Amino acid sequence: MIKPTLPQGTRDFPPQTLRKRQYVLQTIREVFERSGFQPLETPAMENLDTLLGKYGEEGDKLIFRILNNGLDNPGKHDQAMAGFHQVLEGQNSRAVTERALRYDLTIPFARFVAMNHGQLSFPFKRYQMQPVWRADKPQKGRYREFWQCDADVVGSPSLLYEAELSEIYLEAFRRLGIAVQIRINHRHILAALAEACGGGRLTDITAAIDKLDKVGLEKVMEELARKGFDDAQCSIIRQYLSIEGDNEEKLTATAALLGTHAKEGLTDLRWLLTFLRRPDGSDPLTIDLTLARGLDYYTGMIFEVKALEAVMGSIGGGGRYDDLTGLFGVPGIPGIGISFGVDRICDVIEEKGMFPPSIAAGPAVLFFHLGEAEARQAWQLLLALRQQGTACEMYPEAARFDKQFKYAERRHIPCVAFLGAEEIAEQTVRLKTLATGEQETLSRDAFLQRFARP
């Protein structure tokens, strides 16, 4: 016999935990649906080719690959051996693995759109809530299997969707009771910065400046110097990172520093901020010029959501991509999407103790088991209660009362019903509310009425 364990970074979800997750999923789903997004699901696994090269070099390493079946087939022995040698040299081999678990929901969606663009009417708005897998090393807020909730729109370059998705973030986190900061930036601005530094090396720059709030300005500049940026280039980046103030001030300062190269990005940001501006003049979004986001396919506005009042990495992110389906041979379909990190969101709500107590509630009524004959009568009432849509159950045997009470308490069942000899004789039922200890004797009709939904 072996000790049962879970694969690293995966978790079981016992009932109490799952209720919390479902509450989060349901809340987000309602916001998606209300905004006109339609549900979509894709398979847990994709062809490896579909995923490789879409998430950057690091991303490829974190994709869970599925070993092909039948590798022990003697007829294919040589092929398999050759494949393994390729794998050992760090290359991919279809002879060994040709499928992989999905890494996110965006690329599978792009694959879906590329396959079905003839049937879809654009703009196409879909949401998707499914687990994804990453071969990361687990730690706080990081799992190998976790859920994402994505909303994407493809087939329109309109900034109206930047606005719509922003409002979805705001509304969802408002409903969940999480205080967040939603940060935005624009890839064009980052590109303009790289341009001002002589072009190219965009990744080196973004990787370094992304760490600003974590390691501080001086460490960032050290890293850049180490990577071979000269004084003139460092000076520009230093000025860029030194830009502070409110959104308006950041826009102005960036325009002054980067000039025409950044114009398009700045115009987009300004439009979005103005569009979303609240009646009191406040901006619900915050410009963060250091925000880069690792995913290669973003080309326009980028988003990231941080929980305030909680130590946690980002709990959501997204951005616009001009040509995601182009990777699959269908060019010219621009899109934008956002993602909710459900597991981290659950962790934050748990940390803040913000889950509504109601989600722990069990069935409405527990029927006590008072003996074989009594239980038979009570069972009929139980069925009638269920028929009208009220959740209820019966204790399985005529155990001591304290056991039956304790069971009700543990299951968070608020009421218990007694149907014993007396009640049967009088055609009544005795109802006790556990929280208050109150008891009352009701006719069976009145009893059913008590739990009937309005």
Added chain:
RNA sequence: GAGGGUGUAGCUCAGCUGGUUAGAGCAUCAGAUUGUGGUUCUGAGGGUCGUGGGUUCGAGCCCCAUCAUCCUCCCCA
């Protein structure tokens, strides 16, 4: 991929510089009362101390390895 912490009862943990039969609280079960529990009292079950080696007269404690888990860096949701 690099580096650290922690593994003792179902859960949370104690266990001294290595020394008899490894403990506590909670939980569970049984009993004291039985058509109304949660307070109280009594008792019981449950641990090859993560696993495998080593040092020692003697290891839960020291050493090595291994596994699991948590955390930090990298990167991310």
